Every structure is written in C-alpha cells, then in structure tokens.
Amino acid sequence: xxxxxxxxxxxxxxxxxxxxxxxxxxxxxxxxxxxxxxxxxxxxxxxxxxxxxxxxxxxxxxxxxxxxxxxxxxxxxxxxxxxxxxxxxxxxxxxxxxxxxxxxxxxxxxxxxxxxxxxxxxxxxxxxxxxxxxxxxxxxxxxxxxxxxxxxxxxxxxxxxxxxxxxxxxxxxxxxxxxxx
Numbered sequence: 001x002x003x004x005x006x007x008x009x010x011x012x013x014x015x016x017x018x019x020x021x022x023x024x025x026x027x028x029x030x031x032x033x034x035x036x037x038x039x040x041x042x043x044x045x046x047x048x049x050x051x052x053x054x055x056x057x058x059x060x061x062x063x064x065x066x067x068x069x070x071x072x073x074x075x076x077x078x079x080x081x082x083x084x085x086x087x088x089x090x091x092x093x094x095x096x097x098x099x100x101x102x103x104x105x106x107x108x109x110x111x112x113x114x115x116x117x118x119x120x121x122x123x124x125x126x127x128x129x130x131x132x133x134x135x136x137x138x139x140x141x142x143x144x145x146x147x148x149x150x151x152x153x154x155x156x157x158x159x160x161x162x163x164x165x166x167x168x169x170x171x172x173x174x175x176x177x178x179x180x181x
Contacts, residue, residue, distance in 0.1 A: 002169045003030040003112055004159055005056075005085055009149050009174025016177050025150045025158045028106065035170075036113035045108055048088035054175035055133035055141045058083040058114055059152055061169040068160040073153035076165060079117035082131050085172050086111040087179070112172070127151060143176030150174075 007026040008014050014021055036042055044051060059077045068076060085106065092105035120126060132142035145151070150158070155173060159165065 001032050002163070002166070003032065003034055003172065004028075004169065005030060005106070005112075005172040006150070006155055006174040009155075010143060010147050010176045011149065012147070012177035013175055013179065016179070022149070025155050027155075027159060028103070030103075030107040030112050033109045034107055034112035036110050040113075042086075042110055042113055045088065045110075047108075048090055048105075050088065050090035052087045052089045052179045053133060053135070053140065054085040054087060054179050055131060055143065056083050056085055056172040056175050057081075057129065057131060057145060059156070059171040059173060060117055061156075061165045061171070062167060064164065064166055065156075065160055066164045068157050068165070070153050070157040073156040073160075076156055077152065078120050080120065080123065080126065080129075081115040081117045082133075083112060083114040083170075083172055084133070085175060086113075089179075112170075114170070141176060141178035145173075147176060148174060 005028050007028065008019055008022050058081045060079045061076055062078050063076045065076050088105040092102045095102050095105065123129060127145055129145040133140050152173065155171060
C-alpha cells in the first residue's frame, strides 16, 4: 500500500507558502508507517518545534491501474475520507533551503491520520465538497474541492503515468490554506 500525497493543489495554500503555481500535479510518497486509523492516538514528535496540520480529502484506490486515461479515472475510486498530512515545517524549511529531499519533515511515523471512508454514492457533489478541521472546537482550516487546481481524475491519471496504482493505495489530494500548528 502506498500513500501518495499531492502538494500545491489549492491556490490559496500556494500563495501562503510563497510557491510557484505548478503546471502538473506535484506528489511525494509516505511509507505505510505514517498511517493512523481507527481513531488511534497521534503523538507529537519531539524533533520539531513547528508541527503543522494540513487537512485533505483522501481517495482510496479500488482497482489496479497504470497509464489511466483521465476520462476513465473515476472508475478507480469509490470512497473518500478526510486525512491530515502533518508537516514538521521547521525541518522542511531548513532542508528545502539546502535543496535536500524533505521526507523527514513529511513522512515520519504517524504523520498521516485518516477518518472512516465514505462511499461516493452517499456524496452528492464530489467536485463541490466542503471539508474542515477543528482544533479545540474552533475551525482551523476549511476547503472545498471546487478550489482544487487538479481534480481527483486528473490526479489519478497523472500519478498512474509514473507508478502502478494498486487496490488500497491512498491519495491525499492537497490542502487548502490555513495550515498551522
């Protein structure tokens, strides 16, 4: 099982990071040891002083596929959930400034908690889906899938050019603005 994470997929988040807008989806991988499910606890890592949350919609792949055409991509998922991509932002800033890979800031154990999956049949409009993250009963981050630069089908099609998607693979589809500690 792979955890594939899309970066820079919401315009407002790109602006807050002061990054350039991507022409194609940007993605990175997390190992399966990042995954937390079934409401198991998350433990704050002691190696970061600036741990930030990034709420995201997560797609679960339900068919084996490679080089999937965008017009057929909707056949490769039937469930969604929300997930958090935790980022050790202080570490990420430091290693990015040196031009180094930043997996240690993103792919540490427990950095990818997810909720329960919901069948697409119970979602009215996946291209206009509201989602939010509350911290201590206060909305910390909110987004809508209509604000995505690359929709689910484009993401699946693009990622499948480079790697085979397998049943059970998870795709974190990017975060809206408002990432914070």
